[in-house]
Amino acid sequence: MVKYSIKDLEKFSGIKAHTIRIWEQRYQLLTPKRTETNIRYYDESQLKYLLNVTLLVENGFRISHICSMSDEEFNKNLKEVAEKGLQTKEDNHLSVAVNELVLAMLELDEQRFEKIISGSLLQRSFEETITKIIYPFLKRIGVMWRVGEVSTAQEHFIYQLIRQKVIVAIDGLIDRKKTGEKYLLFLPKSEFSDLLILLFTYLLKNRGRQCIYLGADIPFRDLKQVTEITKPDVLLTFVKAPASKIDTQAYVYELSEKFEEKKILISGNPYFMDELDFPKNVRLISEVEDLIEMLTE
Known part of the structure; x- marks a missing residue:
């Protein structure tokens, strides 16, 4: 069973830990469990309940009212909120x-x-x-x-x-005349989660850019061959797997050296990507907004 701390609840629900404690003390919103060493924790059902409470609070329900609801009333209000399309700011x-x-x-x-x-x-x-x-x-x-x-x-x-x-x-997407830069999108060898690259592909195509989508697990040798055939202006990749900072840095340098005439965009592990050294032809895409901003420059 996964155990959640109050900081975890704050992170996932957006409700401050201090507020959660007040709700516990004043309204008995949640009753934390304790480990054998007396450390407080919450289980998955309590996290789900808090997320549902957050949903009602965001839709104008007072926390005192929510905590006084029966299970039937709580579920009824939750369903109504979902069905009315979340009428909030x-x-x-x-x-x-x-x-x-x-x-x-x-x-x-x-x-x-x-x-x-x-x-x-x-x-x-x-x-x-x-x-x-x-x-x-x-x-x-x-x-x-x-x-x-x-x-x-x-x-x-x-x-x-x-x-x-x-x-x-x-x-x-409506097929429009593509006169912008040509992008080659791919994941390095042993990378298989291509969702972010697909999101980037949509953003690029929606702005009339040409896209060649290779998908996941592309060996460096194959990448060079495809680049020679398709002649893209930009290479765009994403490194998510738990590679070390040293390995990722080496990969950045290799991309820069082997494709020195190309513009290279790279996104990846948020824990150390911004600490890497990026040669002049390599640009870090930390957020999706970075790509959108670049496309409007």
Whole structure:
């Protein structure tokens, strides 16, 4: 069983730890459990409950009212909030949407996933859904996965649902005359999680850029061969696997040296990417907004 600290609850729900403690003391919102050494912790059901409470709070319910609800009333209000399309201010709406996606992942609930994505697409473009909901959600679960709070099955479940949406969106783009730079998108050898590269492909194609998408696990030798054939202007890659800082730095240098005439964009492990040395033809893409800003320069 995964054990969550109060800081974990703060991180995943957006509710300050101090506020959670006040809610516990004043309204008995949650009752923390204790380890054999008397350390407080919370289980997955309590995290899910807090995320649902957050959903109601963001929709105007007072915490005192929420804590006095019966289970039946709580679930009824939760359902009504979901069905009315999350009538909140924009920032709160986005935060709620991300929390809803977390719940959909934890509960392996495809219907819940479809509802939140469909609700977003009624209000904003697919690109805005990517930048304001999907990408922040992926950043959150990246943290959750690294500390063992999301199983591989849960991660794969939600990744595949998002991946399907992105592929359909790419296929649905109107074919326009592509006169911009040509991008070659790929993952290095032993990298298999291509979701972020697919998101980048959509953003690029939506702006009329030419894209050659190679996918995952591309050996360096094959990359050189494809580059010679297709002659791209820009190489774009993503390093996520738990490679060391030294190995990643070596890969950056190798890319820069072997493709010195090309512009190279690279994204990856947030824990040390910004500490690397980037040669003049290599640019770090730390956030999806970095790519969008670059495309508008």
